[in-house]
Amino acid sequence: MGAQPLLRAQGVSLEYRTRAQTVRATHDVSFDVYQGDRFVLLGPSGCGKSSLLKAAGGFLAPSAGSISLHGKAVNGPGPDRVAVFQEFDQLPPWKTVKQNVMFPLLASRRLKRHEAEERAMHWIAKVGLEAFADAFPHTLSGGMKQRVAIARALAMQPEVLLMDEPFAALDALTRRKMQEELGLLWEEAKFTLLFVTHSIEEALVVGNRILLLSPHPGRVRAELNSHQFGMHSTGSPEFQAAANRIHRLLFDEEAAASGPVAVPNTAPVPVEAPVAEPAFTRRAAGAGLPLAGYVAIDALPPAAYAAIDETGRRYAV
Numbered sequence: 001m002g003a004q005p006l007l008r009a010q011g012v013s014l015e016y017r018t019r020a021q022t023v024r025a026t027h028d029v030s031f032d033v034y035q036g037d038r039f040v041l042l043g044p045s046g047c048g049k050s051s052l053l054k055a056a057g058g059f060l061a062p063s064a065g066s067i068s069l070h071g072k073a074v075n076g077p078g079p080d081r082v083a084v085f086q087e088f089d090q091l092p093p094w095k096t097v098k099q100n101v102m103f104p105l106l107a108s109r110r111l112k113r114h115e116a117e118e119r120a121m122h123w124i125a126k127v128g129l130e131a132f133a134d135a136f137p138h139t140l141s142g143g144m145k146q147r148v149a150i151a152r153a154l155a156m157q158p159e160v161l162l163m164d165e166p167f168a169a170l171d172a173l174t175r176r177k178m179q180e181e182l183g184l185l186w187e188e189a190k191f192t193l194l195f196v197t198h199s200i201e202e203a204l205v206v207g208n209r210i211l212l213l214s215p216h217p218g219r220v221r222a223e224l225n226s227h228q229f230g231m232h233s234t235g236s237p238e239f240q241a242a243a244n245r246i247h248r249l250l251f252d253e254e255a256a257a258s259g260p261v262a263v264p265n266t267a268p269v270p271v272e273a274p275v276a277e278p279a280f281t282r283r284a285a286g287a288g289l290p291l292a293g294y295v296a297i298d299a300l301p302p303a304a305y306a307a308i309d310e311t312g313r314r315y316a317v
């Protein structure tokens with residue numbers, strides 16, 4: 001018998017309802033994330049990648065379909081799903097690096113203070129910031145702040161680490177370095193990652209499996225294995241060929257018109273292999289649910305320190 005998926009999205013449609021209109025973000029999206037996967041959601045701006053991540057985090061309820069973790073429906077946020085965002089302001093500025101990393105461990109009552117401190121220092125060292133444990137976020141570079149956010153997330157030992165374009169606001173060199181470091185951390189800790197990007201190259205470098213989404217509203221275009229690629233392969237002809245193929249699948253009108261295509265989830269399939277039979281069926285859209293006006297940013301118990309409203313504006317609480 002094959003392994004059971006850790007996180008499963010089945011026919012997920014997501015909508016935002018305002019008084020004036022209903023915006024459909026995704027339509028009938030299905031995917032399975034297995035333990036230890038580095039699963040990437042890739043697609044053009046506005047195709048609903050962040051919305052899918054929010055739904056996996058339990059911050060946005062599907063209007064149709066379902067998301068489950070270990071076979072149980074995701075009904076809200078929880079410390080088993082921790083998120084890292086693109087924005088550098090995700091760290092409370094009044095807390096030091098160490099206090100930032102300790103905070104969710106204490107807030108979720110997972111560990112006693114001295115255990116939390118030990119755990120925090122372990123992950124701070126893993127991301128190379130030992131010397132900055134007592135520094136405040138405003139004294140750190142963008143890359144360093146993202147490292148703190150990653151240490152804070154991994155210290156929670158989540159079932160799934162959710163990352164929403166975590167390196168998109170960094171300069172190109174730092175971005176590459178961070179992609180490499182994330183790969184090294186994964187080699188060590190083998191966490192399960194759900195990663196959002198609109199960069200084809202980043203998807204190939206970071207992911208072992210990639211779900212391609214069509215433009216707004218996002219539908220599944222294809223699913224590809226990309227485990228054979230990494231930092232080492234970025235200049236290779238195979239990497240370039242895979243990137244070109246993904247580009248065609250995402251943006252070629254003719255390919256898009258032929259409907260969703262997929263390869264089986266479990267068997268490793270070379271990126272250049274022919275695509276197997278369609279595995280995603282369209283379903284009639286269900287009734288929409290209103291967007292919660294106010295959602296916690298972090299996968300922590302309610303009243304965590306940051307929140308976001310429908311317009312994407314963030315608040316400290």
Ligand SMILES: Nc1ncnc2c1ncn2[C@@H]1O[C@H](COP(=O)(O)OP(=O)(O)OP(=O)(O)O)[C@@H](O)[C@H]1O
Nearest residue numbers: 016023025044045046047048049050051198310311
């Ligand atoms: N809070 C919201 N209220 C209303 N519509 C929203 C809201 N958030 C997102 N949308 C809409 O849902 C669609 C999907 O947005 P989403 O941010 O999930 O896409 P994305 O693929 O992550 O885009 P990007 O790569 O630009 O971040 C877009 O049309 C967007 O305008």
